[in-house]
Amino acid sequence: MESTQQTESKIIELKPFTDEMVVNMGPQHPSTHGVLRLELRLDGEIVREAIPHIGYLHRCFEKHSENLSYPQIIPFTDRMDYVAAMNQNWGFCLAVEKLLEMDETKDFAVPERAEYLRVLICELNRIASHLLSFGTYGMDIGAFTPFLYAFRDRERLLLLFEKICGARLTYNYIRIGGVSEIIPMEPGSIDEQNYLDEIESFLDYFEPKIDEYNDLLTSNSIFSERTMGVAVMPAEMAISYGATGPNLRGSGVDWDLRRDEPYSIYDRFDFDVPVAKDIPELGAVLGDCWSRYKVRMDEMKESVKIVRQILAEGLPDGPVMADLKAVRPPKGEIYYRSEAPRGELGFYIVSDGTPKPVRVKGRSPCFSALSALQELSRGLMVADIIAIIGSIDIVMGEVDR
Amino acid sequence: MKSEEIYDVLVDKFGEAILGIDTELEGDPSIQIAPTSISDVCQFLADTDTLAFDSLMCLSGVDLGVKEEVLSIVYHLHSIKHHHYVVLKASVPKTDAHLPTVSHIWKTADWHERETYDLYGILFEGHTDLRRILLPDDWEGYPLRKDYQEPDFYRGMRVPY
Numbered sequence: 001m002e003s004t005q006q007t008e009s010k011i012i013e014l015k016p017f018t019d020e021m022v023v024n025m026g027p028q029h030p031s032t033h034g035v036l037r038l039e040l041r042l043d044g045e046i047v048r049e050a051i052p053h054i055g056y057l058h059r060c061f062e063k064h065s066e067n068l069s070y071p072q073i074i075p076f077t078d079r080m081d082y083v084a085a086m087n088q089n090w091g092f093c094l095a096v097e098k099l100l101e102m103d104e105t106k107d108f109a110v111p112e113r114a115e116y117l118r119v120l121i122c123e124l125n126r127i128a129s130h131l132l133s134f135g136t137y138g139m140d141i142g143a144f145t146p147f148l149y150a151f152r153d154r155e156r157l158l159l160l161f162e163k164i165c166g167a168r169l170t171y172n173y174i175r176i177g178g179v180s181e182i183i184p185m186e187p188g189s190i191d192e193q194n195y196l197d198e199i200e201s202f203l204d205y206f207e208p209k210i211d212e213y214n215d216l217l218t219s220n221s222i223f224s225e226r227t228m229g230v231a232v233m234p235a236e237m238a239i240s241y242g243a244t245g246p247n248l249r250g251s252g253v254d255w256d257l258r259r260d261e262p263y264s265i266y267d268r269f270d271f272d273v274p275v276a277k278d279i280p281e282l283g284a285v286l287g288d289c290w291s292r293y294k295v296r297m298d299e300m301k302e303s304v305k306i307v308r309q310i311l312a313e314g315l316p317d318g319p320v321m322a323d324l325k326a327v328r329p330p331k332g333e334i335y336y337r338s339e340a341p342r343g344e345l346g347f348y349i350v351s352d353g354t355p356k357p358v359r360v361k362g363r364s365p366c367f368s369a370l371s372a373l374q375e376l377s378r379g380l381m382v383a384d385i386i387a388i389i390g391s392i393d394i395v396m397g398e399v400d401r
Numbered sequence: 402m403k404s405e406e407i408y409d410v411l412v413d414k415f416g417e418a419i420l421g422i423d424t425e426l427e428g429d430p431s432i433q434i435a436p437t438s439i440s441d442v443c444q445f446l447a448d449t450d451t452l453a454f455d456s457l458m459c460l461s462g463v464d465l466g467v468k469e470e471v472l473s474i475v476y477h478l479h480s481i482k483h484h485h486y487v488v489l490k491a492s493v494p495k496t497d498a499h500l501p502t503v504s505h506i507w508k509t510a511d512w513h514e515r516e517t518y519d520l521y522g523i524l525f526e527g528h529t530d531l532r533r534i535l536l537p538d539d540w541e542g543y544p545l546r547k548d549y550q551e552p553d554f555y556r557g558m559r560v561p562y
Contacts, residue, residue: 335477
């Protein structure tokens with residue numbers, strides 16, 4: 001008799017009702033990678049809804065562009081994704097060059113030497129961008145050491161960029177029709193040899209470091225616990241949300257513009273496209289945070305491979321700039337996309353035949369990827385939100401433009 | 402499939418809702434769609450197996466000038482399955498800019514439509530959460546319209562500098 005009473009009094013309510021609590025995360029929060037504000041609707045630790053509020057870094061890129069000539073827009077693209085500014089310059093220049101090619105009366109081609117320099121610099125920039133992503137992701141999750149390692153190596157890359165264009169972050173290096181010659185590097189000169197040697201010594205130093213990073217963070221059990229199986233994005237969902245680049249490949253879709261729709265001279269190089277897959281023995285699920293992160297780590301190796309091929313071939317002789325009197329595309333429009341470190345960067349340009357565009361739309365990969373956050377985070381814990389944001393690798397400058 | 406073939410398929414299916422194909426302008430040919438049927442056309446493009454446009458790469462509003470009476474909405478579609486492209490365009494009058502949403506077909510359209518609404522003032526009917534995205538909620542006017550005049554003050558702060 002007494003024992004039944006005891007058991008009855010021990011019955012606890014399994015689903016106690018708690019009031020919904022609204023918490024603002026950001027805009028000034030170290031792990032939101034800039035100024036992202038999330039309106040979290042919480043039931044205890046569980047996220048019922050995470051609503052992103054963006055626009056804190058909106059600098060009217062599209063409105064500015066309508067009032068500037070084409071070459072003047074390039075420095076504005078630097079400020080979109082400032083972590084991979086070379087790739088942003090290139091994306092915009094590629095679109096304008098496609099527009100210029102439509103004019104049959106003019107003979108226009110980007111010189112070989114410029115194409116090699118572009119691929120060389122942009123692949124190094126991709127490494128720098130993924131290094132930052134890797135370092136800050138570790139820091140978001142609670143590991144400070146990888147951040148210092150990543151920034152130590154990224155610093156060497158920034159010095160290399162500084163040597164070729166004078167700037168560390170916003171380069172304005174790739175121009176319409178070629179690359180900037182602000183720091184002259186004569187073909188075959190001692191300067192060029194020194195520069196290429198320096199890149200080679202960096203690669204020799206850096207390549208074994210990737211394995212060290214994998215030991216340090218990728219296979220770390222605390223990190224794995226936090227990221228494996230968290231926020232799984234199936235392939236259809238990734239495509240529907242317009243996730244591209246490592247986020248799409250992290251969901252198992254084998255798609256890379258550099259290989260599937262080669263622009264510039266990417267068809268001359270031999271490289272693999274890392275695609276995530278289920279790894280049951282580790283606990284990684286296809287499309288989870290860890291998969292997206294791992295694709296980036298593997299991509300660094302592929303970038304090293306591409307740069308090594310360029311170094312082995314050497315830079316071709318010739319000018320670095322096409323013979324362009326003025327940039328005045330014909331009346332027409334173009335949507336052109338390229339593979340930036342964060343995904344497909346597209347530019348939609350409408351030209352009316354004047355030196356200024358009528359419309360420039362930057363289709364930013366982070367903007368699309370971030371829109372999936374609301375659905376991804378539903379029902380997870382607050383701490384997982386940090387893991388998701390880091391894994392989709394956003395740069396707010398590009399989201400807000 | 403080429404844009405011209407897709408155009409023929411669409412004309413067979415939708416008839417008068419497909420207004421024409423623009424091959425004169427330099428660049429990718431674009432198919433002009435009546436704004437009221439844009440959602441049906443997109444649904445058809447996404448669901449038909451031979452077309453399978455699974456990804457909306459870009460959705461942009463365009464204002465060609467102060468003298469123009471219409472705003473255009475441009476849809477750049479891509480099929481990862483078949484690897485082909487198509488560009489759709491719809492034009493709506495500036496004074497009464499509205500057309501059906503496609504955000505139920507491609508989820509990425511949700512934010513792209515919000516952005517287009519924010520900067521051009523185009524209303525997407527059926528969008529579940531159509532509010533400003535890049536600009537503050539109380540901003541007045543639609544900045545990417547060519548006749549936009551920036552306000553002198555915003556919350557007591559001087560805007561032109």
